[in-house]
Amino acid sequence: MKKKKISLIIVFNLLLILFLSGCFEDEEEGVHSFTFTALDGSEKHLSDYRGKVVILDMWATRCVPCQFQMTELKKIYENYNRNDLEIISVDVDPYESAQLIQSFRDLFKEQVGIELDWVFGMDDGSISEKYMEEGAIPTLCIFDQKGRLHFRKAGVCVYSEIPPGFPEDTPLLAPIIDEFID
Amino acid sequence: MKKILILTIVILCLCALNSNVIAAPVVEEVIINPVEPTPSSTVTISATITSGDNVDKVCLIIQECKGEALCFLRVNRTMSLVDSNYQCEYKLQHEDATLFKYNFAILGNGEWFETEGTNVTLKLDSGNGGTNGGDDGGSGTPGFEFIPLLIAIFVGILLLKRKRSK
Numbered sequence: 433m434k435k436k437k438i439s440l441i442i443v444f445n446l447l448l449i450l451f452l453s454g455c456f457e458d459e460e461e462g463v464h465s466f467t468f469t470a471l472d473g474s475e476k477h478l479s480d481y482r483g484k485v486v487i488l489d490m491w492a493t494r495c496v497p498c499q500f501q502m503t504e505l506k507k508i509y510e511n512y513n514r515n516d517l518e519i520i521s522v523d524v525d526p527y528e529s530a531q532l533i534q535s536f537r538d539l540f541k542e543q544v545g546i547e548l549d550w551v552f553g554m555d556d557g558s559i560s561e562k563y564m565e566e567g568a569i570p571t572l573c574i575f576d577q578k579g580r581l582h583f584r585k586a587g588v589c590v591y592s593e594i595p596p597g598f599p600e601d602t603p604l605l606a607p608i609i610d611e612f613i614d
Numbered sequence: 615m616k617k618i619l620i621l622t623i624v625i626l627c628l629c630a631l632n633s634n635v636i637a638a639p640v641v642e643e644v645i646i647n648p649v650e651p652t653p654s655s656t657v658t659i660s661a662t663i664t665s666g667d668n669v670d671k672v673c674l675i676i677q678e679c680k681g682e683a684l685c686f687l688r689v690n691r692t693m694s695l696v697d698s699n700y701q702c703e704y705k706l707q708h709e710d711a712t713l714f715k716y717n718f719a720i721l722g723n724g725e726w727f728e729t730e731g732t733n734v735t736l737k738l739d740s741g742n743g744g745t746n747g748g749d750d751g752g753s754g755t756p757g758f759e760f761i762p763l764l765i766a767i768f769v770g771i772l773l774l775k776r777k778r779s780k
Contacts, residue, residue, distance in 0.1 A: 494677065494715075494731065495685045525687055527675075560687075566708065567687040568680075587684040599683070 462580040466562065468522045468553040471530045476520075476553060478579055485517045485612045487605075488573040490555070490564055492525035493536040497588050498570040506546050507591040508605060516613045519550035524560040524569065574605070576612045583608050638727050639665035639720045650737040653712075656705045661693070661718060663700055671721040674702040675728075678711035686711070690719070712736055 466478050466488075478486060489505060491498035505519050523533050537548045564571045568586035575581055585603050592606040643662040651657045659674055672693040679685040686708055693700040706714060717731040 492685075492687065494688060495679075497679070497683055497685055500682075527688065527690060568684050569687060570684070587680075588682070602683070 464575060464579050464581050466559050468520070468555055468559060469530075470551070470553045471534060473530070476551070478575065481518045481520075482579060483577050484515065485512075485577060485609060486575040486579075487517070487519045487609075488559070488563065488575065489519060489521040490524045490560060490571040490573075491521055491569055492523055493528055493532060494525070495569050499540075501570045501572075501588055502540065502548055503544070503546060504589065504591045504605075505550070506548070508609065509550055511591070511606075512609070512613060517609065520553065521548070521550065522553050522555045522559055524555045524564065524567075526557070528554070530554060572605075574608055582611075637665065637667065639663050639667075639669060639722055641718055641729055644732070646734060651706065651714075651734065652737050652739065654706050654709045656703060657714075658701065658703045659693075659716060660696075660699045660701045662698070663718070663720060665720070665722050667723045669720055669722050670724075672700045673719040673721075674704065674716060675719055676704055676714055676716050677731075678706060678708045678714045680708070680710050681712050693718075706736075712738065 464478060468476055470476050478488075487505070487508065489498075489501065491501065502521075505521070508517070509519055533552055533554070537552065541547050560567070563573050563584060565586055570588065571584070571586045572589050573581055574583035583605075588598070589603040589605050590598070592604060594600065594602045594604070641661050641663050645660045647658045647660075648655070661672070663669060663672060672695075674691045674693050675688050676691070677685055677688040689704070689707075691702050691704055693702040695701075700718075713733050713735045715731045715733050718729045720727045720729070
């Protein structure tokens, strides 16, 4: 009788431990957080965009591949609902200011005819340290609606078609994004 | 009245002309040594800079890139004035870079001027280049030389067995 009671207690405790670990595991595991400064000076967080797929674009104004990357990001921005996806372009060059970034956006619209109308901001070093390798730009990350990281790549990525002259292994972003957005 | 008005206009024009108009500095000549730098090598960049105003500081801004797909963050280095030329030595950081871009930031009269960028293509090593040797009539076949040796050993063993049986 005693042995039965002891074994029942042990089994019950094991089940309790399993249940509790299951409760907390999904909430925090793999969820990322980062902070950046928007062009208006306000502080923004990845968690502010919870519920949306977030594309984090690490770039700088004087990086020519980053400028090309903007044209592909625009295609993405136009193809998905604002409630489903957001793009955050964070300038990781410590020598560049909010004013310079805004001038770049104005010039891009004027000369290329593309309005860069998603979220822009500046990094204080924490984002580049966490997500970039060897300071390579552009570097893109894709987070799902819960803030979990699913994709990270240094170098140009394209939306759905590889332009002529680009390497065949240039990453396509549409299949990755479509995994999370119906 | 008219004379006073004309005189006032003339004086104002003279004042405007004499006011401090900041002229952008001019980079007259740039020398890069070596002429064909390679990735991860040390490059010395010398620039002759002229300006109507005092030049307080000159910075070299370098950015290495790998083809058209990727660049690395810009690096800012203060240049030294050596024999009326501004000079800076910089060790390229990325062995997979294919080019670097440079430009200058010049501080004069409390104002920064930044010049346009110039690309410098890096000379890449040819590497191993081609295949490892040619095909010389099958001599590269692994184990080829061991086959006659094995046959000889086998024949030798057979002969020994015959001798013993006799």
